[in-house]
Amino acid sequence: MSKLYTGAEIVFKCMEDQKVEFIFGYPGGAVLPIYDELKNHDSIKHILARHEQGAGHAAEGYARSCGKPGVVLVTSGPGATNVVTALTDAYMDSIPLVCISGQVPTHLIGTDAFQECDTTGITRPCTKHNWLVKDVKELAKTIHKAFEVATTGRPGPVLVDIPKDIQFQKAKYTNFKKQKKLNGKSNNRFSQKDIDKLIEMMSKAKQPIFYTGGGVINSGPRASEQLRELVSITGFPITSTLQGLGSFPGDDNQFLGMLGMHGTYEANNAMHDCDLMINIGARFDDRITGKIDEFSPKSKKVHIDIDPSSINKNVKVNLPIVGDVSEVISLLIKTIKKHKPNFLKSNKENISKWWEQIGKWRSVNSLNFINSDKTIKPQFAIQRLYELTKNKDTFITTEVGQHQMWAAQHYKFDKPNRWMTSGGLGTMGYGLPAAVGVQIAHPNKLVVDIAGEASVLMTMQEMSTAVQYNLPIKIFILNNEYMGMVRQWQELLHEKNYSESYTAALPDFVKLAEAYGCVGIRAKTPDELDQKIQEMIDVKKPVIFDCLVDKEENCFPMIPSGKPHNQMLLGPNDQKENKITGKGKTLV
Amino acid sequence: MAKSKSAYSDPGKKGKLDTHIIVVWVDNEAGVLARVVGLFSGRGYNIESLAVAEVDPKRGISRITIVTTGTPQVIEQIKLQLGKLVPVHKVADFMRGDKKIIFKEMALLKLVGNTSKRNKALKVCKKFNPVVLDKTQKSVVLQITALRREIDIVMGDLKKFGLVSVSRTGAVAMTRGSEIFK
Incomplete structure (x- = not known):
């Protein structure tokens, strides 16, 4: 008779067969049997995030930068609900993720047990497919199917919810053979x-x-x-x-x-x-x-x-x-x-x-901007970052907002998988944990998160993860003390009523860096920018770079809402813009 | 036109709405109906009626029949989005009024009243295969099968003959002749 394995062992056997090297996760009551089993599997390393959303985004960064599916392991209830943002993000941007969540024991499902939630119900609209495993004999088949669904056709996230009693129960494990034939949901129908x-x-x-x-x-x-x-x-x-x-x-x-x-x-x-x-x-x-x-x-x-x-x-x-x-x-x-x-x-x-x-x-040169020798223009900061890093094989992640658009406009990429940004869902707080995942996949490469000060505070706790695993990620904050894109829309469309878009009482990012045990650098003027960026690149530790930029710079060019492609607003540098703005003001 | 303050574009022109019957074959597993219905609600599609039951116990296949309305573009999206769901095997789609397809709904009608009223009620239902399922001195429960709009009309006509309660199924569909759904 072949050997019987516990559900927790089967989870790892499946991951070994799927050649998983890293799991991004956070332990909790309902996944303890799986965490207990971790020590017996040397080929799989667990990266402890500081929040399940961070684990999810890190897995996304990992997947996008190396083309393999990202694996996330979270507990039931809050563990599962915290990962929902990352799953939705991956769903919108077609990133292959396999999320394994613990669930309360089968007999407690439906009783409003401690840390119980309807995980498969909550994640149904934000995954390609999900499963609640109620029979340990189905576990191996389900996990392998999960990897197949996540990685074939249009990639995306999947979730396997495993009740705690299933993790203890035993079943046979039959070795997995990767099928050459893809499932019926992948499409190559052209002729x-x-x-x-x-x-x-x-x-x-x-x-x-x-x-x-x-x-x-x-x-x-x-x-x-x-x-x-x-x-x-x-x-x-x-x-x-x-x-x-x-x-x-x-x-x-x-x-x-x-x-x-x-x-x-x-x-x-x-x-x-x-x-x-x-x-x-x-x-x-x-x-x-x-x-x-x-x-x-x-x-x-x-x-x-x-x-x-x-x-x-x-x-x-x-x-x-x-x-x-x-x-x-x-x-x-x-x-x-x-x-x-x-x-x-x-x-x-x-x-x-x-x-x-x-x-x-x-020849209109629409990405042009009026530079300054007193304050750092955010576009200038990205241009300098690009010039100083373009000869390295640099990986860039971003948060969401003006800095993201400036990065997309001014940083020139020449290879795929070097640019990780939350496009579909537009998740503020994506870039820092994504950088963690990218650095895990590429330990010797330069990984920079081009960030805004508002976004980065949403997942700042992941700096602790970076320090724990010696991941020298660089958090390059374009700090204008505003939620810049919100402020821009308010300026253009809401009569400059800057409702709640200014952040008072921001932390001192240099001191914050030091508190986390990494390096803080601040640049205030254009003259010192190059030298400080070089310093950031040379440090072999995680860095928070506080780049103080012009507070009221807007991101141009821009197609205002409800306009076709040929009616763009150009930046203040362009003469033609005056004509468009005159008309544009009544239009936007 | 009021100036737009939305970060999103204005809605474009609305197309003409058609009623379609979508038939979906799915694995009869936990949550499959929630997946199908959730897809409709999540994407803002409309469900006019729904009928679902297992049709192949051996393979565990259920057949879901959904009546929906939408522009041709929306109907196309519904079919393609359904096709992407993992437990979905195949999707068929028919315009309401397609001559090659039989559509039927069943209704149970409870009438309370004297014999004369009840007999008149039976007459109204004559065209729709009425079956008397239950009969007392004061009441009768009728079963009829017909198209949705026919049942609507019958219900209106039966009001004066003591109709007190109605229970209706969603529409089910089948092709005429020897052909089967592809």
Whole structure:
């Protein structure tokens, strides 16, 4: 008779078979049997967060930076409810997470027991799928299925809720064989005919554009390489969403910068005026499209996505291609090379006028700002950070707000998986714990969280985690004492009524750093900025960098609410802006 | 138009609403109905009626029939979102009024009144396969099967014949002829 294992042992056997190296978690009554078993499994290291939300975001940072699923372990009740924000964040940004939660013993479920909550009920809308395991014989199968669901098709979070008595009960464990055939929920339904149709559209286009998103990153590093080849053999311009940054080099001449609400003038105008839009792994989010009725009115639209429900959800498209980005691009390149080896040459004339027009938009230089020699402009701080870190393989995480948009605009990424930001859910407090997870996956790389002082305070306790595991993350705070994006909207749309967006009584971040046992650095003037940033990079410990920036700087360019792409507000430096502002004031 | 203060774009033009019958085959496991219904409520879709029961005890498959209204785009989304749920095996969709499909609802009607009233009531129901399930000196319980709007009409007509209580199922559907749902 084969050996019997306890539920807790089975949890670890499954994780070993899934090649899990790190678990991010927090212990509690209902998961104690699993924590008790931890000592017997050397290949799996547990990272103790300071809050379950922090554990969740750290697992997200880990997953996004190395492409493997992040594993979270939390207790019942508050442990599970605290992780809900991270699960929802992962659901919105398609990050593979496997969350294991403890639950009160089976016989107590439904009795309002201590630390009981309806975990599967609460997490149902924010996971791809979840399970309550009521029979130890089902446990191994369920956990393996959980990993499969999290990582196949469009990735996302899953949760397995395990009652405490199940963790003690015993069952057989049959060795796991990874199935080659993916489950029925992953989709590669495209055919050669679709690709031929796309190439036909591409050769007719006079004003084409690639619009790429996080799907390229999720499809793996190879997809980014293939995208570069595709863009280079077509000569088309390319723009990227917030999540797609890094899949194409940010300093390449064919790259128009990020698009959307705070995207560049050239990217948004090109999206509006194009005659062929090829969406690769993006989802026509409302921050991208602006006013949907006037979104890119003249274009034929192609949408490549692994999730069929993303297609025709917000914007009707002419050619849907359901499939994995990497596989679609690979067939596309192969077909172009075979049937149209001179595509680039023959196409050059076709789109030369288009590039001329793009050049005109580019000359507006929409990311420009009026620099100062007295106060540090936040954009300047990001530019200096970029210049001083671009030669290292740097990983950037962010919180949510103005600093996030400035980072996306001014930090140029040239590799995938180097940019971790909460895009869909927009979770303040994401960046610091995410940096913890990234540093765990890449212990010898430079990891910087570009933060705002308001966001970072939401999960500041995770500095303690960073110190415990010697993770030299750098928290680069653009400190303007405001919730900057809230303040900006209030200035533009609510008659400068800065209701509750100013934070009084902020902590002294340098002293706070010291209290945590890490290093605090403060920069007050533009002159000292470079030297202080260098100091931050050189320190081999976690750093909180308090960068005091202009308090009232706004993030431009900007598409005001309810406006199409070609009606952008530009920054104060641009003359054209005066015209738009005159009209814009009545419009916004 | 009032100036927008929203960070979100204005709602676009609303399309025409159609009524559809969505049939979903699911694993009959704990929470599966909550998943399906939660998807509808979470995404703001509409449920007009719902009928669910296990149809294949051996494989543990339940069949859920949902009547819903929405623009063609919304109906398409409903089908695709349902298809993504892990316990969902297949999804079929039919326009109300599709000639190839039979739709039926069942209703139980309780009437209280004298024999003459009750007989008149039976006459009203004649077209809808009335079955007398229970009968006393003062009352009768009738079972009828018909389309939703037919039952609506019957209910209106029966008011004057002593209708005191109604219980109705959601619609169920099946294809005509030898074909089955794909």
